[in-house]
Amino acid sequence: MTALPAPDGSVAAPAPAAPAAGKVPPGMQYLYGSGEAAALSYQAYLGVIDTIIAKSSDRAVGQAVFSVVLAPGATLDAPKFESCDKKPLAVVLDIDETALLNLGYEADDSQRGGPYDQSRWERWEKTGAGAVAATPGMIELARVSKASGVTLVFNSNRMATNAKETEAALTGAGLGPVEHLKNLWLQGDAGTGSAKDPRRAAIAAQYCVIAMAGDQLGDFSDLFNASGLDPVARRGLAQGRAVKMLWGHGWFILPNPVYGSGLKGDLDTIFPRDKRWTDPGPTPVAPVSAPAPTPTEKK
Numbered sequence: 001m002t003a004l005p006a007p008d009g010s011v012a013a014p015a016p017a018a019p020a021a022g023k024v025p026p027g028m029q030y031l032y033g034s035g036e037a038a039a040l041s042y043q044a045y046l047g048v049i050d051t052i053i054a055k056s057s058d059r060a061v062g063q064a065v066f067s068v069v070l071a072p073g074a075t076l077d078a079p080k081f082e083s084c085d086k087k088p089l090a091v092v093l094d095i096d097e098t099a100l101l102n103l104g105y106e107a108d109d110s111q112r113g114g115p116y117d118q119s120r121w122e123r124w125e126k127t128g129a130g131a132v133a134a135t136p137g138m139i140e141l142a143r144v145s146k147a148s149g150v151t152l153v154f155n156s157n158r159m160a161t162n163a164k165e166t167e168a169a170l171t172g173a174g175l176g177p178v179e180h181l182k183n184l185w186l187q188g189d190a191g192t193g194s195a196k197d198p199r200r201a202a203i204a205a206q207y208c209v210i211a212m213a214g215d216q217l218g219d220f221s222d223l224f225n226a227s228g229l230d231p232v233a234r235r236g237l238a239q240g241r242a243v244k245m246l247w248g249h250g251w252f253i254l255p256n257p258v259y260g261s262g263l264k265g266d267l268d269t270i271f272p273r274d275k276r277w278t279d280p281g282p283t284p285v286a287p288v289s290a291p292a293p294t295p296t297e298k299k
């Protein structure tokens with residue numbers, strides 16, 4: 001249907017089209033439906049399991065074990081990590097699209113379209129515990145960590161006011177036991193807002209954090225979310241001389257093409273100008289003419 005012009009003759013921009021019933025956005029097809037994403041998650045969590053085995057062995061023979069949480073005052077250019085002394089070993093995990101896949105919320109969102117709605121998300125936190133699933137590899141990680149005496153500690157931007165419901169979501173998915181402020185830190189605990197460094201520091205004060213896992217760079221350090229960083233600068237930080245060595249070696253990242261800080265940038269931000277190509281179109285094929293007959297072939 002064509003929009004009628006306003007009385008002044010202008011035509012309003014069309015409203016975003018509602019998704020076609022039953023269609024699922026490509027990022028969701030990938031994250032929640034593909035074998036590729038399941039394999040990536042296993043790749044991350046098997047790496048965490050390897051780390052648990054290695055660091056537990058180090059601890060058992062009296063080798064010093066270092067935290068993978070950036071020490072106070074450290075930067076991404078010059079990261080520093082502290083020795084753990086005798087603190088108990090722990091793995092720190094984000095929750096959403098890291099430990100849990102929010103299948104119910106995203107199924108609803110896929111059919112609804114439109115912008116993010118914080119109040120809808122909060123209703124999901126309160127009532128969606130039964131419609132989540134453990135991310136592939138998480139059940140195995142929970143089993144190995146329990147057997148090794150390594151605590152799983154969750155650091156999430158879900159609201160502290162919904163702690164009971166989030167405990168139920170994690171426990172129901174097979175990732176318990178979980179107890180708020182023991183091994184579950186939420187937005188509102190240790191400072192306000194979505195910054196995770198204050199909570200990471202509180203966790204690192206109690207535990208020797210041998211691995212961290214998340215689907216956003218802020219799950220590793222808030223320094224990745226400094227204001228004014230465009231996607232190019234952020235990507236540079238993730239590939240910095242020291243930071244790049246942490247991926248798969250203490251810091252483990254999960255795929256998330258559905259939402260979050262990785263989904264930003266226009267053409268000029270994403271594609272370097274010296275790496276552009278424009279399709280020249282089909283190359284005309286030179287007409288092939290029959291070779292001229294040699295004199296002996298003349299009849």
Ligand SMILES: [Mg+2]
Nearest residue numbers: 094096097215
């Ligand atoms: Mg997350």
